[in-house]
Amino acid sequence: MNLPDALLNALSEHFPGDAMATGMAERLAYAYDNSRRNALPDAVVFPTSHEQTEALVRACREHRVPLIGRGRGTNTTGATVPVDGGVVASFERMNRILRIDPDNRLAVVEPGVLNGDLQQALKPHGFFWPPDPSSSPWCSIGGNLACNSAGPRTVKYGSPRENTLGLRAVAGTGDGFRCGTYTSKGATGYDLTRLLIGSEGTLALITEATLKLTPKPSALRTLRATYRDVSAAARAVARIMAQPVTPCALEFIDDVALKLARDYGGDGVPLAGAMLMIEVDGEPETLPSAVDAVSRAARGDGLEELRVAETAEETQALWSARKALSPAQRTISPNKINEDVVVPVSHLPELVDGIKALAKKHDVLIVSFGHAGNGNLHVNLLPRDDAERERSHACLAEIFALVISLEGTLSGEHGIGLVKKEFMPLALQPSTLHLMRNVKAAFDPDGILNPGKLLP
DSSP states (O other): OOOOHHHHHHHHHHSOGGGEEOSHHHHHHTSBOTTSOBOOOSEEEOOOSHHHHHHHHHHHHHTTOOEEEESSSOOSSSTTOOTTOOEEEEOTTOOOEEEEEGGGTEEEEOTTOBHHHHHHHHGGGTEEOSOOOTTTTTOBHHHHHHHTOOOTTHHHHOOGGGGEEEEEEEETTSOEEEEEOSSSOOOSSOOHHHHHTTSTTSSEEEEEEEEEOEEOOSEEEEEEEEESSHHHHHHHHHHHHHSSOOOSEEEEEEHHHHHHHHHHHOTTSOOSSEEEEEEEEEOTTTHHHHHHHHHHHHOSTTEEEEEEOOSHHHHHHHTHHHHHHHHHHHHHOTTOEEEEEEOOGGGHHHHHHHHHHHHHHHTOOEEEEEEGGGTEEEEEEOOOSHHHHHHHHHHHHHHHHHHHHTTOBSOSSSOOTTTTGGGHHHHSOHHHHHHHHHHHHHHOTTOOBSTTSSOO
């Protein structure tokens, strides 16, 4: 697509100087995300205000030109790839923390604020914002909200949907609006805040977020449990989540992942049928009893070893396996297929057994790990050649079918984007998809916002 001269003139007026880029090098830098897919935009603009964003949307709507909102491009689903060309709006320059209000346990931020920078700013006040995706040092709050990106702490503290009070945004009509509250309770109309979170920029562009803060616990203890096999570890997860003390992290790593991590990271990584990494937080005087409760639940048939870290060095050593996984996978396959399916915790044993069977059936290397306390498993298919890539796609379809049969869903935190939208009819009824399309039409009647994503 080539942008109309009238639109280019309007964009130049609203985004003077280096606030707009149309050169090939700049456009290439915003053509891709962490899904490794790419498509060239016709222009890139860098909004710095809500009003500028309104003008941008109105201009693109007038000319029926696609408009793709973008954070830092760390998503893995192709959600920010401009597949139909058009204009990419990168919010990296809207990066101000507008307000930190400890008395009301909230912060107001622009979408380009980095998750890690926000956490550092909150530390002196004794608070944190719970969502902590693995990319938190360099991913943006706007991107976290667009994809409902979470992380290990979700098991205790919830995802962005549970930790956001309100939003300011611009719909596909060019109309700005506010939704939500500055209070932790609110029963006034439809909950548009939760609707926008996870909508991947297909309904509106977020220009401001009011986030719910949580007091930072003063103590943390790390445990590592190894098991005879993945089924024993999965049953332990169900026991841990059925008792009153909720861990702040509960990570599952299967035997294939452990071997891969050990080959890469050395003897500090244990060999076992499966492993759980568990973190418990709280106040120093109550932490020992909480650790004891979680430890009792972790014990059971198939447990091989349970270790509790007493020092920061021991904690780091226990986490060595998990930290070695990502670089280890890159040594196996540059074409990793990374999915983040979710099932109810009680069905986790069936899921891990089913994935093992499908890996064997399709002769595909699959490494599974993830946020087991939510039933959120990261299923990584590692094809090493074209034949394995072909088999991986067939295997993936069966994995999704298995997940749905276990009352699960396609994604826990990565979102849908391009890569999973063809499977949406498997997860949702036609009537549900019809309602979603009607919602899309109400917010974005001309379909300019992030076209080709999420909805099949």
